[in-house]
Amino acid sequence: MTKRLQLKRVLTLLGLLCLAFAGLSSRLVDLQVWRHDELAAKAQQNTQREFWRAPRRGDILDAHGNLLATSIFVKTVCADPVLIGTQQAVVARQLALLLQMSEGDLYQRLLPRLVKNQKGETVTNRYVVLQRKVADETWQKIQMMMTNLSFGVDEKKLSRAGRAFFRDLRTSAVFTDPVDDQLRVYPNGSLAAHALGFVGTENGTNHVSQTVGRDGVELVLNSALSGVAGWRLTQTDRQKRELVALRDEDVQARDGLNVVLTIDAAIQHIVETSLADALQKHTPLSITAVVTRPRTGEILAMVTLPNFDPNNPGASPADARRNRVISDVMEPGSTFKIVVVSGALNEGAVRWADTFDCEQGHFAFAGRVLHDHEPFGILTTESIITKSSNIGAAKIGIRLGEGRLYDYVRDFGFGQRTGISLPGEARGILYPVKDWSKVSIAQIPMGQGVAVTRLQMIMAMSALANDGWLMRPMLVNRLEDRNGNVVQQYAPQRVRQVVSESTDKLMVEALKTVVTPDGTAPGAAMKDYTGAGKTGTAQKVENGAYAEHKFYSSFIGFFPADNPELCISVVMDEPKEGYYGGQVCGPVFKEIAERCASYLNIPADKNLQPGATSPPLVASGGSHTIQNP
Amino acid sequence: MAKNRKNQSAAIRFGPALKALFLCLLIAGSAVGYVWQKSQIYQLGQQIRQREIRLARLQNDDRKLSDQLSILRSPTMLDRRARELNLGLSPAQPMQVLRLAEPASAPPENKILTRQFAERPAGAMTQ
Numbered sequence: 082m083t084k085r086l087q088l089k090r091v092l093t094l095l096g097l098l099c100l101a102f103a104g105l106s107s108r109l110v111d112l113q114v115w116r117h118d119e120l121a122a123k124a125q126q127n128t129q130r131e132f133w134r135a136p137r138r139g140d141i142l143d144a145h146g147n148l149l150a151t152s153i154f155v156k157t158v159c160a161d162p163v164l165i166g167t168q169q170a171v172v173a174r175q176l177a178l179l180l181q182m183s184e185g186d187l188y189q190r191l192l193p194r195l196v197k198n199q200k201g202e203t204v205t206n207r208y209v210v211l212q213r214k215v216a217d218e219t220w221q222k223i224q225m226m227m228t229n230l231s232f233g234v235d236e237k238k239l240s241r242a243g244r245a246f247f248r249d250l251r252t253s254a255v256f257t258d259p260v261d262d263q264l265r266v267y268p269n270g271s272l273a274a275h276a277l278g279f280v281g282t283e284n285g286t287n288h289v290s291q292t293v294g295r296d297g298v299e300l301v302l303n304s305a306l307s308g309v310a311g312w313r314l315t316q317t318d319r320q321k322r323e324l325v326a327l328r329d330e331d332v333q334a335r336d337g338l339n340v341v342l343t344i345d346a347a348i349q350h351i352v353e354t355s356l357a358d359a360l361q362k363h364t365p366l367s368i369t370a371v372v373t374r375p376r377t378g379e380i381l382a383m384v385t386l387p388n389f390d391p392n393n394p395g396a397s398p399a400d401a402r403r404n405r406v407i408s409d410v411m412e413p414g415s416t417f418k419i420v421v422v423s424g425a426l427n428e429g430a431v432r433w434a435d436t437f438d439c440e441q442g443h444f445a446f447a448g449r450v451l452h453d454h455e456p457f458g459i460l461t462t463e464s465i466i467t468k469s470s471n472i473g474a475a476k477i478g479i480r481l482g483e484g485r486l487y488d489y490v491r492d493f494g495f496g497q498r499t500g501i502s503l504p505g506e507a508r509g510i511l512y513p514v515k516d517w518s519k520v521s522i523a524q525i526p527m528g529q530g531v532a533v534t535r536l537q538m539i540m541a542m543s544a545l546a547n548d549g550w551l552m553r554p555m556l557v558n559r560l561e562d563r564n565g566n567v568v569q570q571y572a573p574q575r576v577r578q579v580v581s582e583s584t585d586k587l588m589v590e591a592l593k594t595v596v597t598p599d600g601t602a603p604g605a606a607m608k609d610y611t612g613a614g615k616t617g618t619a620q621k622v623e624n625g626a627y628a629e630h631k632f633y634s635s636f637i638g639f640f641p642a643d644n645p646e647l648c649i650s651v652v653m654d655e656p657k658e659g660y661y662g663g664q665v666c667g668p669v670f671k672e673i674a675e676r677c678a679s680y681l682n683i684p685a686d687k688n689l690q691p692g693a694t695s696p697p698l699v700a701s702g703g704s705h706t707i708q709n710p
Numbered sequence: 711m712a713k714n715r716k717n718q719s720a721a722i723r724f725g726p727a728l729k730a731l732f733l734c735l736l737i738a739g740s741a742v743g744y745v746w747q748k749s750q751i752y753q754l755g756q757q758i759r760q761r762e763i764r765l766a767r768l769q770n771d772d773r774k775l776s777d778q779l780s781i782l783r784s785p786t787m788l789d790r791r792a793r794e795l796n797l798g799l800s801p802a803q804p805m806q807v808l809r810l811a812e813p814a815s816a817p818p819e820n821k822i823l824t825r826q827f828a829e830r831p832a833g834a835m836t837q
Contacts, residue, residue, distance in 0.1 A: 148780035154770060217770070268781040325755030347785035609804040676801065685804035 128316045130323070133260045136308030137563075138292055139337030141277055141299075143346040144381070144558060150267050150277055150299070150391070152292070156220045157258040158211045162193040164254035166246060171232055172254070179223050180212045187211065211255070213282075213290070214264045220257060227251050263292045265299075267391045273349045275404035276342065276383045276503065276556065279391040295394075296402065298340060298556070301502050305560055308337035338560040338568055343379035348372055351676045352382040356651075359669045360386050363656035365634075369406050369535055370673065375543040375639060375648045377573035378552030380501075381677075405654075407499075407506040410532035411633045414619030414662070415469045415601075417528030417538075419545060422466055422474065423588045424489030425481040427580040433587055436461050437473045444472040447519035451475055451527070454618075454661075466591040469601045469616060471527040478526030483514045486525060492579045493541040494551055495533050501554040509533045528619055535635075539650035542615070542637040545588050546645035549580040589613055593642050595663075602636055602663030605670045609685035610678060613645075614638020614670065616662035621655070631655050636666035640674055641686040649673055 112120060141150035158180065165172055173187035180187070194206045215223075228251055236247055265280045278297020282290045293307070294300035311334035316327040352370050360368050372382040385405045389397030403409070425431040442456035457470050465473030478486055490496065496511030510532035512521075517530075524530040536554060544551040553574040560569040580588070592613035596606040601616040617635040620627040634656050639648040651666040651673070659665045677683075781787060792799045 146780075147784045148777060151777050151780075153774065153777070217767075266777075268777070269784060269786045272786055322756070323759055324752070325758045326751045347789075350786045350789060679801035679803065682802075682807060683804075684809065 130315055130317050132313045134311035134334040135260050136310055136334040137336040138263055139306040139339045142339055142341045143344050147346040148268055149273060152263045152265055154261040155264045156215045157213045157262050158215050160191055160209050160211055160255050161207045162191055162209060163205055163207050164249050165191050168232055175226050179219055213262060227255055262290055265292060271388045271390045273344055274388045274391045275385045276344055277391055279394040300504050302340050306337040309335040336563050338562060340560060341558045343555050343558050345381045347680055348677055349382040352384045352673055355669055355672045356384055356386050363653060363658050363665050365653040365656040367405055367654045369652045371406055371539045371650045373539055373543050373648045375546035375645045378555045380554055380556050406535045407503055410507050410509050410534055412529055412619040413533045413538055414528040414617035416615045416617035416635055416637050418474045419615055420490055420493050421478045421526035423580045423584055425477045426587055427584040428485055430481045431462055431477055433462055437476045439470045439472045446523045449520045451523060463591045467594040467600045474526040475523035478522055483522050487514045494537050499536055499540055499554050502556045507534050509537055535650060535652050539637055543648045544579050545585055546639040546648050548582045549585040550578050551576040589642055602667035605636055605638055605667035607671055607674055610640040611642040611686050612638050612640040613642040618662045632660040634660050634662040634665045636662045636670045638670050646683050647677055
C-alpha cells in the first residue's frame with residue numbers, strides 16, 4: 082500500500098516536472114525559433130549602433146592655393162525635454178547666453194510636448210533641436226556650464242531619485258547630434274562670390290543633414306566636393322558607451338576633393354576694388370568685369386556688383402546673387418563690330434585699304450535710317466573700328482552677306498553656351514538667317530538685333546588676342562585630394578580658329594587705334610603698355626523698344642597688344658555721369674590693367690627709357706591711385 | 711597483510727587535497743584571468759576611443775589653424791592689413807623693375823672660366 086502511494090507520488094512529481102519542462106521547452110522554442118528574428122533584431126537594437134561618419138566637404142582654392150571656401154565641423158545642439166523636468170527656466174537662461182538666442186524661445190523649446198511616434202503612439206517628445214551650426218568651442222562651454230549648473234536646492238538632502246534626476250539633467254539633458262554638421266566658410270567674404278556660389282542644407286539619410294551646393298562652383302562640382310560618407314557599426318554598453326572591441330564595421334569617410342580654380346584671388350581683389358570705385362562714381366544698376374588669359378581661356382577674375390556674401394546669401398536680394406556675366410543677355414553694341422570686320426577681312430569681302438562712305442551720319446537702309454554717334458565721311462576699314470562707325474560696320478556687313486555673317490557670329494561662339502563650369506549660363510539670342518528682317522544685315526554688324534552674354538563677348542575678343550583661336554573658358558584648373566595629389570587636371574581647350582592669323586594681326590592693329598586720341602577710348606590707354614580694345618554703347622531695350630537715356634556701356638580690351646597676357650571686359654548697366662563705353666568703362670579698364678600688370682610683373686612694351694621713373698601706385702582709400710612722388 | 715582501514719581513514723591524505731586545491735586555484739585563476747582580460751579589453755577599448763576622439767580633435771584644430779594661416783596669408787587680407795597699418799607699400803611699376811637677362815650657359819669646350827681661376831696669381835686671391 083505504502084509502496085503504491087510512493088509510486089503515485091513519484092509519478093505525479095515526474096508528471097509535474099515533465100509539464101514544467103514541456104512549458105519551458107515550448108517557451109524556449111517560442112523565443113529561440115518562432116520569435117527568433119523579432120527578438121534578435123530587438124536585442125541588436127539595444128546594443129548595436131550605427132554611426133555615420135560625415136565626409137569633410139572639399140575646399141575651393143584659387144590658382145595659387147589661397148583659400149576661397151572651406152568647411153569646419155560644427156555641432157547641432159539638442160535637448161531632451163523629459164530630462165529637463167521643470168527646470169526649463171534655469172537651463173534656458175544659461176543656454177540663451179551661450180547660444181545667443183532669446184531666452185523665451187529656448188524656454189518654449191524645452192517644454193515637453195506630446196507627439197506621435199512612427200507607430201502612431203502618443204509619446205512625450207525627447208528630442209528637440211535648440212540650434213544648428215554651433216562652434217565646437219561654444220559646445221565645450223555649454224558642457225561646462227551644464228556640469229556646473231546650480232538649481233538652488235540642496236541635492237544632498239534629496240532622495241536617490243531626486244539626485245539621479247539632477248545628475249541626468251546635467252549630463253544628458255543637453256546633447257549634440259552624433260554626426261557633426263558642417264559650416265561652409267568663405268574667409269574672403271564676398272570675394273568671387275558669383276563664381277564660388279553658395280551652399281544650403283538638406284536632410285540626407287538617417288536624418289543627417291547634408292551640405293549641398295546651390296549655385297556657382299559649389300553646385301556644378303557638388304559631387305566632387307561632397308565626398309563619400311563612412312560608417313561604423315559597433316556595440317554599446319548600457320550607458321551608450323562604445324565597446325571598441327565589438328566593432329563590426331569601420332569604414333572611413335572619404336573627404337571631398339579640393340577644387341583649384343583658375344581665378345587669382347589677388348586679381349579678383351584688384352578688379353573688385355576698382356569696380357567698387359566705378360560703382361560709386363557712375364552709380365550704374367550693375368557693373369561687371371571679367372579678366373581672362375587669352376592664350377588659355379583661363380578666367381582670372383569674374384566680378385559682378387552688386388554682389389553678396391556667400392556666408393549669408395539670404396541676406397542679399399536674389400538680384401545680387403545673379404551672375405550677370407553668364408546669365409544676363411544684352412545687345413552688345415559696337416563691341417560686336419569686331420565680329421563683322423574680322424569676318425569680312427578673313428573672307429576677303431573687304432580689304433584693309435578699302436574705304437566706305439559713312440554718309441555723314443545718316444544712312445537710309447531697308448526703310449530705316451541708321452545713325453553714327455557723330456558724322457563721318459569716308460572711312461577706311463581700320464577707321465571704322467577706330468571711330469566705331471555704325472554705318473561703316475553696316476556696309477561691311479552688307480558686303481559680307483547674311484549667310485557668312487551668320488556663320489562668323491556662330492563661329493565666334495554667339496548663340497550657344499561657352500561651356501563654362503557654372504550653372505545658369507544663357508545662350509544669348511541669335512536668330513537663324515531665315516528669321517532675319519531686311520534691316521538685320523545692317524543692324525547686327527553694329528551690335529543690334531542680337532543678344533549676347535558678357536562672357537561670350539570677352540571670349541570673342543580673347544580669340545582676336547589669341548591669333549584667331551577661340552578658347553573654351555576655363556574656370557577649374559584641377560581637382561586635388563586632401564594631400565594635394567592631383568586627381569584630375571583640366572587643360573585649355575581650343576574650340577576653333579575663327580579667323581586666320583594674318584586677319585587677326587590686322588584686327589589687332591585696328592583695335593590698337595581705339596585707345597589712341599583719335600579713337601573712342603583714349604581714357605583706356607596705358608602708360609607702359611600698348612593696349613587694344615573696343616568700346617560699346619548699346620541702348621537698352623524696354624517693352625520692345627529702345628529706351629531713351631538707358632545704356633549698356635562697355636569696353637573690352639587686351640594688352641600688351643602684340644603679345645597679349647590679359648583680356649579685360651568692363652560692362653556697366655545704366656551708368657550716370659556719362660554713358661559712352663570709352664568714357665565710363667575705358668578708365669576702369671586702364672586701372673584694372675595697370676594694377677594687374679604690376680601684380681603679374683608683365684614686362685612693359687613702351688616707354689622703356691632707361692632710368693625713367695614712374696609715379697608709384699599707392700594704396701589710398703579703397704583703391705590704388707596715382708600719386709606724385 | 712591487510713591494511714587497517716580504520717586507522718588509515720583517520721590519517722590526512724595530502725595528495726588528493728593538494729590536487730583538489732590546485733584544480734580549484736586553476737579554475738578560480740582562469741576565471742579571474744578571464745575577467746581581468748575582459749576588463750583590460752574594455753579599458754583599452756575606452757582608451758582607444760579617447761585617443762580617437764583626441765586625434766579627431768587635434769586634426770580638426772590642425773585644419774582650423776591651417777585655414778587661419780591661409781586666411782592671414784591671402785592677398786586680400788595682406789592688402790587690407792597694408793592699408794590699415796599705412797605701411798606705404800605699393801606695387802612696383804614696370805619702370806621700377808630691373809630685368810636681368812639669363813646668361814647663356816657656356817658650351818662644354820669653353821674653358822675660359824676654369825682657366826681664369828687656375829691662372830690667377832696667389833697674391834691676387836688675397837686682395
